Amino acid sequence: MHDAAVAAAIELLEEGGLTAATCDAVSARSGVSKATIYKHWPSKTAIAAEAFGTLMGDALPLPDTGSAVGDLTEQVRQVSAFYAAQPVFAQLLAACVTDPTGAPYFRHFFLADRRKAIATLWQRAIERGEAKPEIDAETATDVLFGPLVFRLMSGHQPLTPEEADKITAAALGGLLR
Numbered sequence: 001m002h003d004a005a006v007a008a009a010i011e012l013l014e015e016g017g018l019t020a021a022t023c024d025a026v027s028a029r030s031g032v033s034k035a036t037i038y039k040h041w042p043s044k045t046a047i048a049a050e051a052f053g054t055l056m057g058d059a060l061p062l063p064d065t066g067s068a069v070g071d072l073t074e075q076v077r078q079v080s081a082f083y084a085a086q087p088v089f090a091q092l093l094a095a096c097v098t099d100p101t102g103a104p105y106f107r108h109f110f111l112a113d114r115r116k117a118i119a120t121l122w123q124r125a126i127e128r129g130e131a132k133p134e135i136d137a138e139t140a141t142d143v144l145f146g147p148l149v150f151r152l153m154s155g156h157q158p159l160t161p162e163e164a165d166k167i168t169a170a171a172l173g174g175l176l177r
Contacts, residue, residue: 004030005037009051018091021048045095045102052088053110062117068125069172075121076144076168077161079114083152084159090152115141143171 008030012021022044027034041047060082063074083089092110096103118141125131131140147167151157 001032001036002040005032005040005047006051006054008032009047010055013048013051013055013088017088018044018048018095021051023047041105042101043099045092045099046105048088048095049092049102049106050109052086052092053113056082056086056110057113057117060117062120064124068121068128068130069168071121071124072144072172073165073168075118076148077164079145080148080159080164080167081161083148093149093153114145118145140171143174144168147171 005026008026009021012025012029023034023037023041026032026044026047027037037047041050060075060078063071063078065071065074092106096106115138119137122131122137122140126133144167148159148164151159151163157163
């Protein structure tokens with residue numbers, strides 16, 4: 001039941017974004033009753049957040065290039081490309097402002113897993129002696145990936161591989177030894 005609903009939400013997000021992934025549409029697509037959907041997710045933002053977190057987690061494996069610069073540069077490029085190709089991320093961010101029941105799902109099912117993945121890369125960099133251990137993974141994540149969110153939401157700069165590389169180089173110049 002749970003997996004069928006999440007799979008249906010992923011399909012709907014890919015087809016029409018957040019507006020298409022209503023609880024009614026997820027129910028119709030998955031065969032899961034609306035009552036069951038609402039028992040597990042209080043809103044379309046909530047189920048969409050879980051679905052989008054699953055989608056992104058599957059699409060972006062953690063790189064292991066052998067260096068902190070290589071790993072983090074590749075991860076910022078991947079995330080930048082994913083955000084540029086997936087308008088759902090911006091839609092979810094906006095929805096979380098007006099849907100207080102969905103925002104915790106976004107933090108839990110999307111942000112927590114993404115931040116955990118970046119913490120893995122950051123710990124690897126510390127263990128290699130390439131990163132400053134006094135900078136925690138939370139701060140490093142915000143410095144590296146916050147600019148992508150800002151650019152996505154403001155539209156002042158594109159999310160291109162070249163721009164991702166510029167962001168990474170600027171951030172790592174202050175973070176790495």
